[in-house]
Amino acid sequence: MAAIEQFSEMRARQTGDKAVVLLSGGLDSATVLALAKQLGYQVYALSFRYGQRHSSELDAASRVATTLGADRHEIIDLDLRRFVGGSALTDDQYAVPTSPSQKDEIPITYVPARNTIMLSVALGWIEALAVVIFSLVRMLWIIRAILIVALIMSLPLKKWPT
Numbered sequence: 001m002a003a004i005e006q007f008s009e010m011r012a013r014q015t016g017d018k019a020v021v022l023l024s025g026g027l028d029s030a031t032v033l034a035l036a037k038q039l040g041y042q043v044y045a046l047s048f049r050y051g052q053r054h055s056s057e058l059d060a061a062s063r064v065a066t067t068l069g070a071d072r073h074e075i076i077d078l079d080l081r082r083f084v085g086g087s088a089l090t091d092d093q094y095a096v097p098t099s100p101s102q103k104d105e106i107p108i109t110y111v112p113a114r115n116t117i118m119l120s121v122a123l124g125w126i127e128a129l130a131v132v133i134f135s136l137v138r139m140l141w142i143i144r145a146i147l148i149v150a151l152i153m154s155l156p157l158k159k160w161p162t
Contacts, residue, residue: 012040020044020126022118023073025060033068044129045070046122050114051081052089053096076121080111087111 012019019041021033036043047061058075065073089096089109096109 007035007039010039015040016042018042018044018129020046020122020129021070022122023047023061023065023070025057025062025064029061030064030068033064033070037069042071043069044125045073046118046125047073047075048118048121049075049077049079050111050118051079054089074125078117078121080114080117 017040019036019039021029021036021043023029023033023045024047033043033045045061045065047058047065049058061075062073064070087094087108087110089111094108100107
């Protein structure tokens with residue numbers, strides 16, 4: 001079975017169906033954008049300038065959006081440095097590491113609630129674009145996927161103390 005066939009239930013129902021993809025510039029989000037295009041969606045890519053101290057992710061996101069044919073790519077300014085400290089990505093007090101952190105330790109590059117905030121903005125854009133959800137079953141699958149992604153992306157890569 002071709003990989004794309006696994007996602008046949010998620011194909012666009014009609015020409016013009018829209019999908020919003022959070023595009024970080026990394027491999028995972030680039031794959032999701034390519035998959036959404038392959039499934040027949042008009043793809044609206046959303047990236048964030050959240051106060052990170054580098055532009056490499058956003059540069060890559062712009063290249064991916066152009067190369068894969070996103071119908072629109074927005075980069076939202078959302079400066080998390082104003083209230084989220086303690087991350088080497090947003091706080092000048094910490095050096096950005098060049099090697100991985102210790103196992104079972106929250107990485108110094110973890111930005112608290114970053115992905116949850118990004119998902120919330122994406123949901124707002126979905127509503128503004130009038131993205132139509134065609135059935136209760138499809139809506140439940142989308143909600144389930146959003147909750148799973150939100151859970152995975154919101155948790156730091158660490159075992160919580162018991």
